[in-house]
Amino acid sequence: MPDVAVAEAAKTAVASLDKNLLVSLTMGFGAFVPAFSIGWIGTKAMEAIGRNPEAANRIQTPMVLSIAFAEAIAIYSLVIALIIKFV
Amino acid sequence: MEGIETPPLASETIAHIGSFEVRNTLIMAWLAMLVIFAVAYFTRRTKYREIPGRFQSFIELIVESLYNFFDTVIGDRKQTRMVFPLIATIFIFLMLANWMGILPGVGSITILGEHGGKMLNLPIFRSMNADVNMTLAIALISVISTQLFGIAVLGVFPYAGKFFVAPWRDPIGSFVGILELIAEMAKIISFSFRLFGNIFAGEVLLTVVAFLVPYVAPIPFLGLEIFVGFIQALVFALLTAVFLKMAMTGHGGHEHA
Numbered sequence: 250m251p252d253v254a255v256a257e258a259a260k261t262a263v264a265s266l267d268k269n270l271l272v273s274l275t276m277g278f279g280a281f282v283p284a285f286s287i288g289w290i291g292t293k294a295m296e297a298i299g300r301n302p303e304a305a306n307r308i309q310t311p312m313v314l315s316i317a318f319a320e321a322i323a324i325y326s327l328v329i330a331l332i333i334k335f336v
Numbered sequence: 337m338e339g340i341e342t343p344p345l346a347s348e349t350i351a352h353i354g355s356f357e358v359r360n361t362l363i364m365a366w367l368a369m370l371v372i373f374a375v376a377y378f379t380r381r382t383k384y385r386e387i388p389g390r391f392q393s394f395i396e397l398i399v400e401s402l403y404n405f406f407d408t409v410i411g412d413r414k415q416t417r418m419v420f421p422l423i424a425t426i427f428i429f430l431m432l433a434n435w436m437g438i439l440p441g442v443g444s445i446t447i448l449g450e451h452g453g454k455m456l457n458l459p460i461f462r463s464m465n466a467d468v469n470m471t472l473a474i475a476l477i478s479v480i481s482t483q484l485f486g487i488a489v490l491g492v493f494p495y496a497g498k499f500f501v502a503p504w505r506d507p508i509g510s511f512v513g514i515l516e517l518i519a520e521m522a523k524i525i526s527f528s529f530r531l532f533g534n535i536f537a538g539e540v541l542l543t544v545v546a547f548l549v550p551y552v553a554p555i556p557f558l559g560l561e562i563f564v565g566f567i568q569a570l571v572f573a574l575l576t577a578v579f580l581k582m583a584m585t586g587h588g589g590h591e592h593a
Contacts, residue, residue, distance in 0.1 A: 307408075310408065310409065310574070313570070313571065313574070314571070314574055314575065314578065317530070317567075317568075317571035317574075317575070320530075321526055321529070321530040321533075324529060324530050324533030325529055327533050327537055328529055328532070331345060331536070332345070335342075335344065335345050336345065
């Protein structure tokens with residue numbers, strides 16, 4: 250029954266297309282707000298350094314910390330995407 | 337893109353010691369520990385002279401700059417002295433492991449073995465933090481030692497009093513205490529997944545880029561991986577230091593860093 254084989258091949262192709270689409274949408278949407286917030290943190294840090302260049306080192310350390318916190322959210326969404334894709 | 341064999345989420349078992357599975361990330365961890373032991377052995381052999389030679393002054397440079405850096409975060413010199421071994425070890429161990437994960441040979445030297453029911457070529461070495469077991473272990477060490485240091489400095493009841501506030505005396509405080517308790521659990525997950533996600537994603541990225549354009553193009557991505565490995569180790573140690581400082585601060589001296 251060649252029809253059945255073709256139909257099954259088409260079904261798995263569509264299923265993998267759905268799954269891949271979901272994986273990419275998960276990662277894409279999950280990266281919107283963290284990217285924006287990292288930019289915001291960087292902007293505020295740049296402004297503060299520009300206003301007071303001597304305090305650059307004291308501003309840099311909390312900035313790196315905050316950026317790591319914000320990036321962690323994007324990493325959570327990446328982990329979910331990986332789990333959907335591989336498990 | 338069916339042809340790309342991306343590294344699997346779980347680490348692969350290379351050998352067995354009895355019923356204990358030895359995984360490729362574990363082998364990498366042993367190698368990183370070997371490097372640290374070798375450096376420690378050679379440092380001890382210098383006998384810490386008053387006028388240091390080249391190697392001793394290099395090690396002193398690393399230790400002193402790390403100490404001053406964490407001191408700016410923690411503030412109190414005595415407290416830094418107390419927690420420095422933990423956070424400096426976390427930093428050096430993680431940075432070493434992350435950088436060793438991009439050396440040539442990691443991921444490419446393979447052995448035929450079984451994974452997920454199929455016989456595949458399994459790499460003998462794999463970046464240590466690409467295994468959730470490892471990052472979870474270090475995250476647990478970090479969070480549990482934060483609690484222990486807090487109890488050591490403040491005492492059991494004052495420290496527990498931060499989380500368990502009597503609801504009849506201070507209702508909002510008791511709710512905040514419950515939230516703080518949940519935040520401690522969230523810290524474990526946050527620590528482990530931040531490090532795991534960064535390093536595993538870097539692995540997959542390098543594999544995919546090497547598959548697409550094998551020559552020249554992987555170079556900036558390797559540079560990115562060097563940077564990310566350093567930053568993630570630094571962030572892990574820095575966050576541990578900040579949480580340690582917050583744990584060792586009593587209820588009176590509340591400075592939100």
